[in-house]
Amino acid sequence: MGTFDFLLQGLLVAAQPMNLLYALIGVTLGTAVGVLPGIGPALTVALLLPVTYQLDPAGSLIMFAGIYYGGMYGGSTTSILLNTPGESASIVTALEGNKMARAGRGGPALATAAIGSFVAGLIATLGLAFIAPYIVKLALVFGPREYFALMVLAFVTVSSAFGDSTLRGLTSLFVGLTLACIGIDQLTGQARLSFGVPDLLDGIEVTTLAVAMFAIGETLFIAAQGDRGPDKVEAVKGSVWMNAADWGRSWKPWLRGTFIGFPIGAMPAGGAEIGTFLSYAAEKRLTKHPEEFGNGAIEGVAGPEAANNASAAGTLVPLLTLGLPTTATAAIMLAGFQQYGLQPGPLLFATNPQLVWGLIASLLIANFMLLVLNLPLIGLWVKLLTIPKPWLYAGILLFATLGTIGANPSVFELGMLLAFGLLGYVMRIFGYPIAPVVVGLILGPLAEQQLRRALSISQGDVTVLFTSPIAAVLLVIAALALIVPLILRARGRGEMLAQLAASED
């Protein structure tokens, strides 16, 4: 039987009424959990694992698939509406999405996120079905030096994409990089900057920092303004749905986000966040409306959201083809496989084709179900913004705290949440961008570890960083991304840039 027949058969299995019900339960739970900041899909799947002992393998995996995709999707809703990312992969969505929501365009922002997630999920899941074995070969070529080059590229593109002032952006980034040093150094096992506090040994949790900086900081900022604050947020201006211009500006970012997110998600050390950063940077460079970036550009929501969901499918590539769980959620799904005596790995596609194709088919169904579930809800979600501010922000505080406590029941964690909230507030007052702090916390350790691993393997020989063709190409792109805009700015004062952007189409 060919790939296509297997997929059709899988769809038949997944389309049975009971399995559809499991998928529905899965996506609903996943969305709910994704919306709550702090509680990630990993914890939900872990909690549900014992429940699914009663189900047959197909049923339980279908439910997992729903939770997984639902969780990836749900995070964007709070990012856009409340500037409170539910998980780290939707931090970038908050940048433009929340600006759109404040300008009364929350509906289109949510819609482009939902449809973009669907498109990306669809393409990436089909990619998982048809080209997984090739993608995984590419992913394995990536060693420490290639990852380091990728991180350099991410740093360069990201730092040029945040905020109006380079100095302020860099300052924020370095705050993040410093925070990233806290905790046990992975390569030597020694504690750094932990000042003897055992709770700091494991470093700072990205979601805690993100929720604190965005949600708590924002709440304090709003509260401090009291009645003097800007006029209340317009809940809806114009249509709740996307208009023709929105569609026209969204479809290319969806596709670009998918093609950036899927391979990066498939890399064992890639992760969903990096894809969203790169996608945001790419959209900012390619847009015809550069003036809107930072003020609610729809491309800045469409691209990263697509990248986020594409990388969720990408994560399943190494899981199914190699048995490599590259995220916590994937590790638990691996445990789920094992509970039925299945060992994901190179042999799984050969030994258990029905199950693998059932899972892939149920991902397609979960993806479709998410769209059906979420599009009608958009009208309801945007009504959230009409809630009087004191109530709304009290609710945000409550959920942010609950989410943090739920993920890690510790008083210290709560203290950190508040301390970083204060930091976020102070940075807002003085006009420093928030996102680079979180970016630094995510990218810093990755770049550092990969660099040190590369140098350790080469026994201190620095040239190894440039001798790999992939690493060299990535570094050249990074250099170009840094230098070309400088030259263009020096010459044509931006006209060239505009032309370049226009000729991209």
Place this chain on the structure above:
Amino acid sequence: MKHVFLASILAGALALPVYAADYTIIAPANPGGGWDQTARSMQTVMQQEGISGNVQVQNVPGAGGTIGLAQFASQQKGNPNALLVGGYVMVGAILTNNSPVSLKDVTPIARLTGEYEAIVVPASSEIQTMKDLVEALKKDPGAVSWAGGSAGGTDHIAVGLIAKAAGVDPTKINYIAYSGGGEALAAILGSQVTAGISGYGEFESQVKAGTLRLLAVSSAERIEGIDAPTLKESGVDVVVENWRMVAAAPGLTDEQKTAVEADVEKLAKSAGWQEVLKTKGWQDTYLAGDAFEEQLAKDISATETVLKDIGLVK
């Protein structure tokens, strides 16, 4: 039929006081890892076998389990219904992190499972046997890079022991630490490193598919169903086992401790638990009471020596 029904109700009612304990199991790690899987398997089996009516699992991740350990020791003091999962990695982490709280501050109950280490190379590697690897290590320790789990963990300790047994200075080993979750496996498969070391289960499917070559396992004797020599047979006198244990809270009365011990024994001997061991590929290393405490003390001092040799603990 009616009698059977009545009898079962009666039996149920009589049995009730037996499982008075509603246990809370602390897994001092993130969901998905070995400790979390141990805790969640315990939860399932304890409920299935009627050892406890209601079991909760709580994740307190961080720092090789020492965060969970510290929190458990301070917050659960005297609570007979709280259990903590731990193991060999925790012993190492307590030492490398200079943790103020150690296993002395809780009540170790029993060792439950164990996993042996496996040493692998990519299938394309020139290295065919453990002897080849040891030769390469002797020639230039730095040129042999090892991918494995966190620094100071079981994998790292095992490499240190192998170097020492081969007569190589353990501080010279080139160990590349990866966080769990398959990153190390990807590095080995991609031939980024010379060799890889981890629990056999992590490599099993790759070995079977022929993409990795299994050089040796770290058990004392050959393991049934695994086609590889032990380290000892390959001329490296090292036995390492990544064991997992369960501990109770500090400050229990002798009666409370006995009750917990009885429940854990019931768990370890149950058919459900044996089934779990089989599906997860864990060895049954159940050991309790004084014998366990003796073994624990031995393991702790041996670990301290090797960590000092590697240079991770001063």
